[in-house]
Amino acid sequence: MESSDLTESGTMRHVVYDRFGERDVLRVTESPLPVPAEGEVLIRVHGAGLNPIDWKTRLGLGFVATQIEHSLPWTPGYDAAGEVVAVADGVTTLAPGDRVMGMIGFPVAGGAYAEYAVANVEDLAIVPEELDLTTAAGVPLAALTAWQALFEVARLEAGQKILILAGAGGVGHFAVQFALERGAHVIATASAHNRDFLAGLGVHEVIDYHTTDITDECYGLDVVLDLVGGDTGKRALHTLAESGVLVTVPTNTADEVVSAAEAMGLRAHGMRSRPDAFHLDEIAELIEDGDVKVHVDRLFPLDQVSDAHNLLEAGHVRGKLVLDCR
CATH class of the missing domain: 3.90.180.10 (Medium-chain alcohol dehydrogenases, catalytic domain)
Structure with a gap:
């Protein structure tokens, strides 16, 4: 050594x-x-x-x-x-x-x-x-989770509409920035306290989950990134287009969210993040260029x-x- x-x-x-x-x-x-x-x-x-x-x-x-x-x-x-x-x-x-x-x-x-x-x-x-x-x-862990969920599982593309549940959290604040950088239209849920924070990152629409039901505001979405799980994740299935996909990150409720999607004839996937230095290098480059904070x-x-x-x-x-x- x-x-x-x-x-x-x-x-x-x-x-x-x-x-x-x-x-x-x-x-x-x-x-x-x-x-x-x-x-x-x-x-x-x-x-x-x-x-x-x-x-x-x-x-x-x-x-x-x-x-x-x-x-x-x-x-x-x-x-x-x-x-x-x-x-x-x-x-x-x-x-x-x-x-x-x-x-x-x-x-x-x-x-x-x-x-x-x-x-x-x-x-x-x-x-x-x-x-x-x-x-x-x-x-590392939060950014890799966001990256892998968006680009490997959901295969998010420019021009698509995405809803990110809990957009101001650890994974969420990376996910909104990655999605924006990719050219997606980004909607995120957050408390009123975090509205300005997310707007400052460039999020197109911020929904206060305390006062607003996402199904009243969102429909026909291409992607939902569920960082909450459980009943919230299942509710978010109603915002998807028929061809859309929901990726649910909390592992303890993933099975129930995926089962609910299948019952509705929709696509949903659970995921587990993993170490990946190549992805981390790409993320570091975005940070270096000032595209991600x-x-x-x-x-x-x-x-x-x-x-x-x-x-x-x-x-x-x-x-x-x-x-x-x-």
Whole structure:
């Protein structure tokens, strides 16, 4: 392993939990630095993005929880941005000093809520100079989810009409910008509080979901991106054209939304996002060109991870929450 000067102590602080439960299971501990294996690098993490999967897994819900339940304690987090400080032998594409971001350790290893983390080089993209590393931590999982949902599953094209449910959230605020950049007509639901935020991103129509039923405002749509799930996702099926498609992201209600679509003779698909450095490079280019903005609602120090999860779990976050791991 080639290495720049690592911390003299050779230890790092990171978040762990050794049982599933409420926010009080989260604690910060100290451990030896991880060592990158073949094809990996060690990152000095500046920021770790928070995602809904983090609190759901902490509660013991979903696929990841079933995979890690016998290997606790576990360090959560899949979004990391920071500086490469060491590379495994044979790694030639990255070097110490490179500024990188990526969806790391997905789905079982995790590890981003830490001062240092190992990552597979194939999951990492170079961070544009214009973007600070804590903000960059808000990009990977949410932006990749939006990108893959729109362009791989829905196959969104210029000129199409799309409705994005929860347009101001982590995935949503990327999705509206990607769809606009592709040349689509973009409608998004949000609270009145986020109307100006979405209008500022260029959204054509913002619907206040507190006061307006989407089926009164929308019909004949080509694409719906459902970031809410459940009854809201099923209701949104009524806004589709016969040839339209709905992509539902929340995995816990995907089956019921897809079944409801089938009963109506409509198309709907669930999806799971995945690491993809090529997509992340394309996203980084849009950020670099100023076509896409990353909005970080709040930055929390590592010690306040419980407060960050509290806000994350409550929903209604504008853009992203990030842990400052420096």
